[in-house]
Amino acid sequence: xxxxxxxxxxxxxxxxxxxxxxxxxxxxxxxxxxxxxxxxxxxxxxxxxxxxxxxxxxxxxxxxxxxxxxxxxxxxxxxxxxxxxxxxxxxxxxxxxxxxxxxxxxxxxxxxxxxxxxxxxxxxxxxxxxxxxxxxxxxxxxxxxxxxxxxxxxxxxxxxxxxxxxxxxxxxxxxxxxxxxxxxxxxxxxxxxxxxxxxxxxxxxxxxxxxxxxxxxxxxxxxxxxxxxxxxxxxxxxxxxxxxxxxxx
Numbered sequence: 001x002x003x004x005x006x007x008x009x010x011x012x013x014x015x016x017x018x019x020x021x022x023x024x025x026x027x028x029x030x031x032x033x034x035x036x037x038x039x040x041x042x043x044x045x046x047x048x049x050x051x052x053x054x055x056x057x058x059x060x061x062x063x064x065x066x067x068x069x070x071x072x073x074x075x076x077x078x079x080x081x082x083x084x085x086x087x088x089x090x091x092x093x094x095x096x097x098x099x100x101x102x103x104x105x106x107x108x109x110x111x112x113x114x115x116x117x118x119x120x121x122x123x124x125x126x127x128x129x130x131x132x133x134x135x136x137x138x139x140x141x142x143x144x145x146x147x148x149x150x151x152x153x154x155x156x157x158x159x160x161x162x163x164x165x166x167x168x169x170x171x172x173x174x175x176x177x178x179x180x181x182x183x184x185x186x187x188x189x190x191x192x193x194x195x196x197x198x199x200x201x202x203x204x205x206x207x208x209x210x211x212x213x214x215x216x217x218x219x220x221x222x223x224x225x226x227x228x229x230x231x232x233x234x235x236x237x238x239x240x241x242x243x244x245x246x247x248x249x
Contacts (some may be wrong), residue, residue: 006045013038023227030235080237084203092220096132097191100182103138103148111151113225121222122196123159135185137169137178175205176248179212196220200232204240207249
């Protein structure tokens with residue numbers, strides 16, 4: 001039974017890798033991890049099958065170690081998902097002084113699907129709260145024709161958001177820098193601040209903000225691309241571990 005479970009997991013991971021490549025391109029960051037998962041699960045299934053049929057050909061510790069490694073990784077991933085989605089408010093608090101909108105990839109044709117979803121949420125909030133200033137945070141990454149902040153501003157203006165509600169922070173290249181470089185732009189004393197990003201990214205962004213002294217930051221979560229949702233969740237779970245080790249959160 002366990003062999004078939006591992007085999008099915010390998011097939012699912014391989015199918016998801018192919019789906020990501022077809023849907024978003026081979027250059028999608030960390031997409032190859034699903035191919036590695038498929039290989040690891042397939043190797044565990046093959047080792048277990050060989051041991052079940054001919055136990056003298058392979059040491060028991062090999063399939064046991066592989067299965068334990070897969071199970072441990074799954075448990076850690078599930079625990080991180082509980083943390084990531086456990087405190088996301090359903091309704092955004094209104095009347096905030098500033099909302100920091102975190103950038104994402106900009107393609108040659110414009111904002112990526114992930115960034116558009118964030119910007120649609122930002123436009124909705126800005127039009128409902130005309131006194132709120134949006135801080136559009138994102139520099140120019142590799143392969144981008146302009147800064148994420150510039151692309152975000154153009155998109156929001158097209159959605160009808162007034163220019164006077166927009167401030168640009170165009171130097172940052174990471175979530176940490178998004179927050180560090182956005183803070184000086186908030187000049188109102190005792191300002192009420194919101195943080196707008198994708199739902200899968202909210203936990204990590206909030207923890208980094210709190211580490212930077214923004215203890216009362218409010219969450220405004222945008223929806224995620226449905227096809228890439230599981231990929232983004234896993235990728236951000238790895239980023240949480242990395243930032244924890246680096247002391248960023």
